[in-house]
Amino acid sequence: MRPRVYITRRLPDAVLSSIEAECEIRMWNESDIPVPREVLEKEIVNADGLFCLLTESIDRALLEKAEKLKVVSNMAVGYNNIDIEAAKEKGITVTNTPGVLTETTADLTFALMMAAARRIVESSDYLRNGKWQTWSPMQLTGQDIYGATLGIIGMGRIGASLAKRAKGFDMKILYHNRSRKETIEQELDIRFEELDSLLEKSDFICILTPYTPETKNLIGERELSLMKKTAVLINTARGGIVNEHDLYHALKEGEIWSAGLDVFEEEPVALDHPLLTLPNVTAIPHIGSASIQTRTRMAELAAENLLLALKQRTPKHVVV
Numbered sequence: 091m092r093p094r095v096y097i098t099r100r101l102p103d104a105v106l107s108s109i110e111a112e113c114e115i116r117m118w119n120e121s122d123i124p125v126p127r128e129v130l131e132k133e134i135v136n137a138d139g140l141f142c143l144l145t146e147s148i149d150r151a152l153l154e155k156a157e158k159l160k161v162v163s164n165m166a167v168g169y170n171n172i173d174i175e176a177a178k179e180k181g182i183t184v185t186n187t188p189g190v191l192t193e194t195t196a197d198l199t200f201a202l203m204m205a206a207a208r209r210i211v212e213s214s215d216y217l218r219n220g221k222w223q224t225w226s227p228m229q230l231t232g233q234d235i236y237g238a239t240l241g242i243i244g245m246g247r248i249g250a251s252l253a254k255r256a257k258g259f260d261m262k263i264l265y266h267n268r269s270r271k272e273t274i275e276q277e278l279d280i281r282f283e284e285l286d287s288l289l290e291k292s293d294f295i296c297i298l299t300p301y302t303p304e305t306k307n308l309i310g311e312r313e314l315s316l317m318k319k320t321a322v323l324i325n326t327a328r329g330g331i332v333n334e335h336d337l338y339h340a341l342k343e344g345e346i347w348s349a350g351l352d353v354f355e356e357e358p359v360a361l362d363h364p365l366l367t368l369p370n371v372t373a374i375p376h377i378g379s380a381s382i383q384t385r386t387r388m389a390e391l392a393a394e395n396l397l398l399a400l401k402q403r404t405p406k407h408v409v410v
């Protein structure tokens with residue numbers, strides 16, 4: 091009997107066909123609305139494989155219902171939406187899609203850094219709202235990127251790719267990571283710093299760690315108070331790593347200059363979220379890996395992982 095697979099969102103046709111060639115599939119056929127929890131709870135009961143996105147919470151309660159489930163294939167590198175311990179206990183393989191999204195996410199992180207430093211979105215709104223009356227010396231002035239100091243928290247795949255881009259802008263690069271990365275230090279001429287000292291010295295701070303119990307609220311009131319008043323904070327990792335309440339106050343009181351946020355604690359972020367009222371916040375809807383090429387590669391890799399696990403072969407990227 092062909093394995094049964096549940097897919098939580100409409101996928102590109104070619105990827106869907108590759109799964110359909112080997113499995114019986116059922117799919118939530120909407121592209122813009124996540125699968126309702128009650129539907130997922132029903133579908134998981136008979137599924138041998140699950141193809142899911144970071145919008146689905148694959149928690150213990152859901153996995154308890156999954157009597158036949160062998161694999162959860164997440165179309166993301168981050169897997170904080172999955173209860174890894176519960177999956178491990180139940181002998182369910184969990185896979186992710188690292189690597190294929192590294193360069194695209196590093197591009198977006200750099201773009202957000204530039205947008206937040208040079209007030210690109212705010213300036214565009216200024217023009218469109220008819221406020222542009224004349225050119226004046228200090229109008230819409232921002233922070234220089236070229237030659238500034240960049241502090242990267244989380245020197246993994248994306249962190250290292252971001253550092254490579256920053257070299258081209260003659261930036262001085264500091265990093266903090268739970269383990270030292272001596273090869274990258276030498277290759278890219280970057281310097282390890284303890285977290286507090288990185289926060290004090292950096293003009294730009296980019297967060298690129300996974301979201302784990304250790305990184306939850308890694309940046310809060312105390313950490314924000316250590317940053318320069320001209321600091322630009324960029325988060326393209328996960329929302330919960332920064333305490334949003336504390337960030338709002340730091341930005342409002344001018345304790346730091348601006349922030350660029352691709353990720354939020356609750357997604358989609360509520361339109362009345364205080365952070366969205368601030369002109370010095372550049373906010374975008376979790377589009378770090380959103381290029382046509384990369385999203386296609388992520389879907390292909392997630393499909394490949396799923397099919398390998400269902401054939402009891404080792405998937406390309408196993409979390410547990």
Ligand code: NAP
Nearest residue numbers: 168244245246247248267268269299300304326327378379
């Ligand atoms: P990665 O290669 O695993 O890099 C993560 C780095 O963070 C590793 O070097 C790791 O150190 C370090 N780290 C982990 N916990 C830490 C801690 N408590 N303190 C300091 N450093 C810590 O992952 P990646 O591919 O670069 O992706 C990073 C994260 O970006 C993902 O987990 C995901 O949440 C996020 N992401 C977001 C988007 C988006 O669309 N916005 C797209 C892709 C990824 P070790 O080497 O010691 O493990």
